[in-house]
Amino acid sequence: MNQSTATQKEFITDYVTGFARNNPQGLAHLATYPDWQAAAAVELKSRMTRFITNLTDAELTAISNAEVSINDIAQALQNKPST
Numbered sequence: 027m028n029q030s031t032a033t034q035k036e037f038i039t040d041y042v043t044g045f046a047r048n049n050p051q052g053l054a055h056l057a058t059y060p061d062w063q064a065a066a067a068v069e070l071k072s073r074m075t076r077f078i079t080n081l082t083d084a085e086l087t088a089i090s091n092a093e094v095s096i097n098d099i100a101q102a103l104q105n106k107p108s109t
Contacts, residue, residue, distance in 0.1 A: 046053040059065075078086065078096075088094040 042053075042056060045056070078089070081089075085094070089096060
């Protein structure tokens with residue numbers, strides 16, 4: 027486990043501890059929920075989806091038709107020298 031993962035685990039542990047302090051019965055649900063990996067994947071997708079909510083219908087259509095690529099735009103920005 028690298029430092030980043032250790033730090034993430036520590037934060038998540040603190041988060042779950044706080045939840046359990048305020049909701050002891052809920053802790054049992056957390057402990058027995060069978061698919062946290064899938065739930066996290068759904069949440070990540072939801073966050074990416076929220077990123078595009080302010081785009082117009084025409085812009086969303088351009089993305090959905092692969093006429094415009096957010097990946098390409100973001101990669102170009104990453105490769106652009108800082109000013």
